[in-house]
Amino acid sequence: MTLPPRLDAGERVTSRRPGDESGPVGRNGPRSTTDAGGGGGGGGVRTAAWAVGLGVLLVASVVLAVTIGPAGLHPADVWASVLAHLGIGEPTLSPLRDGIVWELRMPRVLTAAAVGAGLALCGAVMQALTRNPLADPYLLGLSSGASVGAVIVIVLGVGLLLPFAAFAGALVALAATLALANAAGALTPTRTVLAGLAVSSVLGAVTSLVIFWSATGDSYREILNWLLGSLAGTDWTSVAIAGGAVIVIGVPLLASARTLDAFAFGDTAAAALGVHVGRSRALLLTGTALLTGALVAVSGSIGFVGLILPHAVRLLVGSRHRSLLPLSALAGALFLIWADTAARTMFDPRELPVGILTALIGGPVFAVIMLRNRRLA
Amino acid sequence: MTDAPSSTNPGSDGLRSDRVRFTRGRRLIIDDVDCTVPAGNVGALLGPNGAGKSTLLHLIAGVERADAGTARFDGRDLAALRRRERARVVALAEQDVQDAPGLRVAEVVALGRTPYLGAFAGPGELDRAVVRRCLEDANLVDLADREYASLSGGERQRVNIARALAQEPELLLLDEPTNHLDVRAQLTMLRLLRELAHGGLTVLAALHDLSLAAGYADHVIVLADGRIAAAGEPREVLTPELIREVWGVEATVLEHPVSGRPLIAYSEVAGVQLADRARGDRVDSAPGDRA
Numbered sequence: 084m085t086l087p088p089r090l091d092a093g094e095r096v097t098s099r100r101p102g103d104e105s106g107p108v109g110r111n112g113p114r115s116t117t118d119a120g121g122g123g124g125g126g127g128v129r130t131a132a133w134a135v136g137l138g139v140l141l142v143a144s145v146v147l148a149v150t151i152g153p154a155g156l157h158p159a160d161v162w163a164s165v166l167a168h169l170g171i172g173e174p175t176l177s178p179l180r181d182g183i184v185w186e187l188r189m190p191r192v193l194t195a196a197a198v199g200a201g202l203a204l205c206g207a208v209m210q211a212l213t214r215n216p217l218a219d220p221y222l223l224g225l226s227s228g229a230s231v232g233a234v235i236v237i238v239l240g241v242g243l244l245l246p247f248a249a250f251a252g253a254l255v256a257l258a259a260t261l262a263l264a265n266a267a268g269a270l271t272p273t274r275t276v277l278a279g280l281a282v283s284s285v286l287g288a289v290t291s292l293v294i295f296w297s298a299t300g301d302s303y304r305e306i307l308n309w310l311l312g313s314l315a316g317t318d319w320t321s322v323a324i325a326g327g328a329v330i331v332i333g334v335p336l337l338a339s340a341r342t343l344d345a346f347a348f349g350d351t352a353a354a355a356l357g358v359h360v361g362r363s364r365a366l367l368l369t370g371t372a373l374l375t376g377a378l379v380a381v382s383g384s385i386g387f388v389g390l391i392l393p394h395a396v397r398l399l400v401g402s403r404h405r406s407l408l409p410l411s412a413l414a415g416a417l418f419l420i421w422a423d424t425a426a427r428t429m430f431d432p433r434e435l436p437v438g439i440l441t442a443l444i445g446g447p448v449f450a451v452i453m454l455r456n457r458r459l460a
Numbered sequence: 461m462t463d464a465p466s467s468t469n470p471g472s473d474g475l476r477s478d479r480v481r482f483t484r485g486r487r488l489i490i491d492d493v494d495c496t497v498p499a500g501n502v503g504a505l506l507g508p509n510g511a512g513k514s515t516l517l518h519l520i521a522g523v524e525r526a527d528a529g530t531a532r533f534d535g536r537d538l539a540a541l542r543r544r545e546r547a548r549v550v551a552l553a554e555q556d557v558q559d560a561p562g563l564r565v566a567e568v569v570a571l572g573r574t575p576y577l578g579a580f581a582g583p584g585e586l587d588r589a590v591v592r593r594c595l596e597d598a599n600l601v602d603l604a605d606r607e608y609a610s611l612s613g614g615e616r617q618r619v620n621i622a623r624a625l626a627q628e629p630e631l632l633l634l635d636e637p638t639n640h641l642d643v644r645a646q647l648t649m650l651r652l653l654r655e656l657a658h659g660g661l662t663v664l665a666a667l668h669d670l671s672l673a674a675g676y677a678d679h680v681i682v683l684a685d686g687r688i689a690a691a692g693e694p695r696e697v698l699t700p701e702l703i704r705e706v707w708g709v710e711a712t713v714l715e716h717p718v719s720g721r722p723l724i725a726y727s728e729v730a731g732v733q734l735a736d737r738a739r740g741d742r743v744d745s746a747p748g749d750r751a
Contacts, residue, residue: 127582338579345574348558354523355554356627357547357575402562405582 130406133399137413144417145196148424149188153431154180165189186318194317194381195423195437196416197325199388201333201378203415205371206389207396207407208336211343212364213275216452219389220253220375223275224282226384228256229376231286231293233383234306238297246324250376256282257372312385312438314423321381328377332370333412339367340404347402385438387445388415388422394452473499473534474662475520475631480529482512482519489515491686492529497679499534502657503664504677504694508707512686513666514555517633520664521552533631533662547575551624553617555635555666559609566604568619569594572626591626598622598652613640617649625656632656634665638672650676670711674698674722682706698722704730 150156164184166172174181206219213223220226232252236245264271264278294306308315342363345353354360378385392415393407400406419437422444426437475497482490489512497503505513518524520531522538531538538546551572572594573587583591595601598618603611608619617637624632634653638646646669653663654676664681667673673680674694682689682697684706690697703711703724710728715721 341574341577341579344571347563347568347571348554351518351523351552351554354543355521355547355550355552355624356571357544359543397562401564401567403567 127406130400130410133406133410134413137410137417141196141413141417141420144420145189145192148192148195148420149184151424151428152183152188154183156180156184160184161189190319190322191314191317191423191427192420194321194325195314195419197322197329198314198378198382198385199392199415199417199419199422200412201325201329201374201415202385202388202419203392203396203411204329204333204336204389204408205374205378207393207404207411208339208343208367208371209389210393211346211404212367214346214349215275216394217276217390217449219387220371220378221384221386221389222283223279224256224260224286225253225372225375226379226386227283227286227290228252228254228259229379230309230384231256231290232376233309233380234290234293237302237305237309238293246377246380249380250373252286253372253376253379254369256286257368261368308436309379309383311436312383312441313426313434313436314382315427315434315436317381324377325381328374329412332374332377336367336370336374337408339363340408343367343404343408383436383438385419385441387441387449388419390452391445391448392418394448474501475503475531475533475664477516477520477531478529480516480519480526480531482515482524482526484515489686490519490526493683493686493688495681495688495691497662497664497681499662500657500660501662501678502653502676503662503679503681504673505664505666505681505683506668506670506673507683507689511683513683514635515686516683517552517635517664517666520631521550521633522546523552544575547627549629550631550633551627551629553620553624553632553634553637555639563608564604565600565606565608565611565619566591566595568608569600569604569622569626572623575627590628594622594625597625597656599648614642614645617641617645621649621652629661631662631664634663636666636668638667638669646672670698670703670724671716671722674724675716675719695722698724 146158146161149161150158160176160180161184163172163175164181167174167176167181168185176184202220205225209218209220209223210216212218229249229252232248232250233245236242236248260275260278260282263281264274290306290310294303342353342358345356345358350360353363393411396407396410396414400410419441422440423437426435426440429435475495477493477495480490480493481488493512493516495516505516507513515524519526520538522541522543525539533549536549538550541549570583570587570591573583573591576587577583595604598621600615600618600622603615603619608616611619617639621632621634621637624634632653637649637653641649650672653665657663657678665677667677677694679692680694680697681691682702689706690702698713700711700713703709703713708730709726710730712725712727714723714725716723
């Protein structure tokens, strides 16, 4: 392997432009760079520290969030119930309180964690692949597509097909958005967002049409929950669907961190770094569509989680996906647990669909991101 | 004026393309291009806008696939290599230096290690050492912790080259590496390329400035309308006739008072050629003597 030659130190100093606008000149400037050199080292340690911290926080949040609500539970009750159900301890809670913990709140909190983690992962992956800081499953039409599939299935009364219908809808929406953006030229951020907007509107209208035509009573209420995004009524099946999807699809997404990094400078640069650009993008985007479908199947379309969390995590640990993806998932889980806890308790006894809350928080954050990226247009 | 590249010994070191052809849509972009850059040489790829310089570099780098023909390096067919293997042999520094939000200079350079890293394994000691050395070679040590997006155009060019060097390539392709650079930065850049070639790297850079190319390249390849118009030593290739035919410009070729290399002084846009171009008659702008 041919190694490039080094210029000697004296040469390097002379080769600097005198008026160079770049910070300190010469060889005696800050040398903190040695560590950042390989893109590992200190960054890796910091990421691990954040991961441990967020992981501990996540477990604590699950336990704490389960206690919050009208029954006056204590974290120790939650532990007792969990241990009893895992067959380790003796049941100490009354059947009613145990039911609240194990049948009502625990599945809901765990679903929130899985959905939040999945959405944040999808957002981070899509932002990298489309080189678009505003990309998330909601904005690119995936959630609307999944909703169309879900609503049709609900109206037809074949609930078993729901995850599959949601996935198919998400995939169709993704294909439509990318085809539309691509047909208008290159996949620029602006075009991708506009195409997503167009696809979302059409699919939103299709959903409304289906509801207007055929929904009655119960299914009407169920559909409204979907569209607003809600975790009400989630059970252990929801945990299995959302959690299973996050694990099964999340692991290959995490394994693609290197590939996603390579997309930072666009398709040509990625290809020159040895990435199979077309195949990688197709596989990874299909993965996000699959994951979005599964998440929308259990929670409806919850917006902005996929948009906000990756940006927040970038501020903490930078843009490398080896750090960004796992921490976004953890942060997304934490965020949605607490957003949903707020949504179900704030206006007790009435419950707010959590999608309204995430949109209330997400809208302004979206505006801030847009203003910070003025070069987008 | 043309030294026939196809007559070069096929087993020789370095880059050698053989009848490379590429069409986009129905337009023929690269038309049976034979070119060579001997190992350890700095090659300059010259030609007017739209001649196909970037496309040819993309084809050699394997970013796009040629319809016909082969590009070989040291006898290896580059298109037949696996992607990761190819990325360890050829590196491409692109023309447009784009924004990469949130990445620091050292992280950008570390991207060059992509073809060496597995899915889960982090960069090892060797990778870190390579990145450090590339930062030093491109004179970027002081900028290593800066955000890439905050750099000037010239600094970004250096970072892109350092990223390409981190691939530890044997062949370095550069698309207009002196774009947007001031005079001093241009000279620094070309001297860096010379140093790299001196260390054994083969370099092919698309350039616009003919005098700069003549001053620093061992070998020039002139591309016009997707075909090789001439190739060889700068002194033999860059004649007033060729410059008139390919660029439509009247020029005098002087001798540089210090280096003794060719120095091109432009005097006038060639009138006839201008009229031809205005009629969209672009085929005639290429010399007819290479058919």
